[in-house]
Structure formats: structure tokens, C-alpha cells
Amino acid sequence: MSKKKSNIVIKVTGHVEKAVRQLKKKMEREGIVRDMKRGVYFESNTQKKRKRLMRAIKQNYVRMVSQRLI
Numbered sequence: 001m002s003k004k005k006s007n008i009v010i011k012v013t014g015h016v017e018k019a020v021r022q023l024k025k026k027m028e029r030e031g032i033v034r035d036m037k038r039g040v041y042f043e044s045n046t047q048k049k050r051k052r053l054m055r056a057i058k059q060n061y062v063r064m065v066s067q068r069l070i
Helices: 016-030 032-038 045-066
Strands: none
Touching: 016 032
């Protein structure tokens, strides 16, 4: 789990819904939600490796599809 502290600042000047969407996007980019979910249960090193591998395979597949290689 990441120990870095991140302060996310969003200035609300108009629509609250827009600010909430911006906040969600920033939290997703920072990986805050993923870190919180990861801390809920114990995950062994082999499970972490497998998840990382599966994520890499999926990203590679999506990249190949977007470049029309498949």
C-alpha cells in the first residue's frame, strides 16, 4: 500500500456535478481507490504478480486492437 500523501484540490466555481467528476478522475489517476481496496484484504505475492500479469496482458490486447493489429 502506498504511503505517500496526496492532496487533491479542486476549485468549485459552477456546477457541483462537474467538480465531482473531476475529483473522481483525479482520484482514479492517483490510484487512491485502488490502494484503499488493496488494504481491505491480504493478497499474497503470487496473487499480486498474477494480477499485474493479467492487467498487462489486457492492456497489451487493448493496445493491439486500437492499432488494428488484431
